[in-house]
Amino acid sequence: MKTMVILRGPPGSGKSLFCSFMKEFAADGHKPLVISLDMFRMVDGKYVFDPAREKEVVSEYHVAVIQACQSGEQFIILDNVHSRFWEFERTKKMGERHGYRIFVIEVQADFWTCLDRMVHPVPFDKLKEIFARWETWLRWTIPTRLDGVELLLSRLLKKGK
Numbered sequence: 001m002k003t004m005v006i007l008r009g010p011p012g013s014g015k016s017l018f019c020s021f022m023k024e025f026a027a028d029g030h031k032p033l034v035i036s037l038d039m040f041r042m043v044d045g046k047y048v049f050d051p052a053r054e055k056e057v058v059s060e061y062h063v064a065v066i067q068a069c070q071s072g073e074q075f076i077i078l079d080n081v082h083s084r085f086w087e088f089e090r091t092k093k094m095g096e097r098h099g100y101r102i103f104v105i106e107v108q109a110d111f112w113t114c115l116d117r118m119v120h121p122v123p124f125d126k127l128k129e130i131f132a133r134w135e136t137w138l139r140w141t142i143p144t145r146l147d148g149v150e151l152l153l154s155r156l157l158k159k160g161k
Helices: 015-025 037-041 051-070 086-097 111-117 124-132 145-157
Strands: 003-008 033-036 075-079 101-106
Touching (some): 033 037, 075 086
Parallel strands (some): 003 101
């Protein structure tokens, strides 16, 4: 069955690391297509956050998700902050319309850890804003990253499962 994983978490929480693990450890034929909003912020190989382009960036992201769904990609991971539920509702419904099994995974770390680990520079006040507006639901905490990746791989990706 086709699978769409919608990742949500603040910058620096480990979403991209999760994607790297999934790409590295996925069984042959089950490598995910990762679509990240940050992919559309790259200019000449460098990350550039330009608030004036944000509407265009989000539009390009949605076009990429539509194309992936329409082409029948078997395993899609959407890597984005998704701090509020409405921010991923459109892509969730799109995945459902195209027959995807949907998983929403929240990747969390505390504020200071995120600030320390961020790959792309997010201003201190912007990160505070993301944490302040965060919408939560029931959380399931995985003791270690590796255990979580092994669990997901065994459930979603291993051949014969």
